[in-house]
Amino acid sequence: MLPLQRYSRTVDNSPYERVLPGKTAPVFPYTMAEIGLENYSHFVLTPFANTMLTDFAKEALVGEALGKDENTDVLCLSYSTPDIAGHEFGPYSLELEDIYLRLDKELELLFSTLDKEVGKKNYLVFLTADHAVVPVPQQLVDARLPGGYLDVDSLTEVANTLLVKKYGEKLIRKEKNLNLYFNRDKIKSLGLDLPAIQDEVAEWFRTNPMVQTAVSAHVMDAGITLNTWGEMIANGYTKERSGDVIMILKPGLISRSEDSKDAHQGTTHGSAFNYDTHVPLLWYGNRLKPASVVRPICITDISATLVHFMELQRPASMTGTPIEELLRK
Numbered sequence: 001m002l003p004l005q006r007y008s009r010t011v012d013n014s015p016y017e018r019v020l021p022g023k024t025a026p027v028f029p030y031t032m033a034e035i036g037l038e039n040y041s042h043f044v045l046t047p048f049a050n051t052m053l054t055d056f057a058k059e060a061l062v063g064e065a066l067g068k069d070e071n072t073d074v075l076c077l078s079y080s081t082p083d084i085a086g087h088e089f090g091p092y093s094l095e096l097e098d099i100y101l102r103l104d105k106e107l108e109l110l111f112s113t114l115d116k117e118v119g120k121k122n123y124l125v126f127l128t129a130d131h132a133v134v135p136v137p138q139q140l141v142d143a144r145l146p147g148g149y150l151d152v153d154s155l156t157e158v159a160n161t162l163l164v165k166k167y168g169e170k171l172i173r174k175e176k177n178l179n180l181y182f183n184r185d186k187i188k189s190l191g192l193d194l195p196a197i198q199d200e201v202a203e204w205f206r207t208n209p210m211v212q213t214a215v216s217a218h219v220m221d222a223g224i225t226l227n228t229w230g231e232m233i234a235n236g237y238t239k240e241r242s243g244d245v246i247m248i249l250k251p252g253l254i255s256r257s258e259d260s261k262d263a264h265q266g267t268t269h270g271s272a273f274n275y276d277t278h279v280p281l282l283w284y285g286n287r288l289k290p291a292s293v294v295r296p297i298c299i300t301d302i303s304a305t306l307v308h309f310m311e312l313q314r315p316a317s318m319t320g321t322p323i324e325e326l327l328r329k
């Protein structure tokens, strides 16, 4: 969007970025003709996907007559391109910087449409992210910072081999997003104690120097108080869908086979660490008291704050705390 010297990133062709189909290097300019229109799945990692979403939002404001009567309307938008492109290029890429500069223009357009359609004094906006991201782990490795890759699939196979030796059967069915799902039918048919097997496997993973912690599902079901990292796992735990053992890798590590294609390019998110959990939270609107807040705020505090602004009753199981700094005295 801008001349190269106006960006804070100076390197375009970085070894840590994935090369998109149709390209020979991860460099500007990117054109849809080059990326290939037959491959629409790549449209979502271009800034034009954000433009399309802004267009939808503008249509929704007008078509649904949002904010036109005495009832509160809620419009939720998810600009997902920073996430999708972030996986491909990493947070320190020129591509991501360009995407955010262009997203800023989209937001400008969105706010001016809100001013026009709803009125400057009639809306409240909050802007945040569901997660951030770890720098490309290979970039961390090369900078001698903590980080790297751990092939959790292979590690799970080793754990299964040990379980076969001891119990005669593979007891871990699948590893997905650092959740280990057990073959519970098999455990039952062998007359084994599920919580005991969970603890045994969790303990084995905890002894790995690349694993921060691993927690058994039965421990979380019982509501036992955990350490900081165990608590982070428990926050994302649900009995119906989570694994029998859930782990967190050490900071800077992602689960990936070193031999996979693009193994040392691109990155991902999903850890409990600051690089993943520390996200911006911006509020904008007529009823706000200007404030800059540096203390930790949880994502659950957003709905608690909205409930306060809308003068509603708190829903039964709401756990957040209103952000007091925003509330007019």
Ligand SMILES: [Zn+2]
Binding pocket: 083, 084, 087, 269
């Ligand atoms: Zn993602």
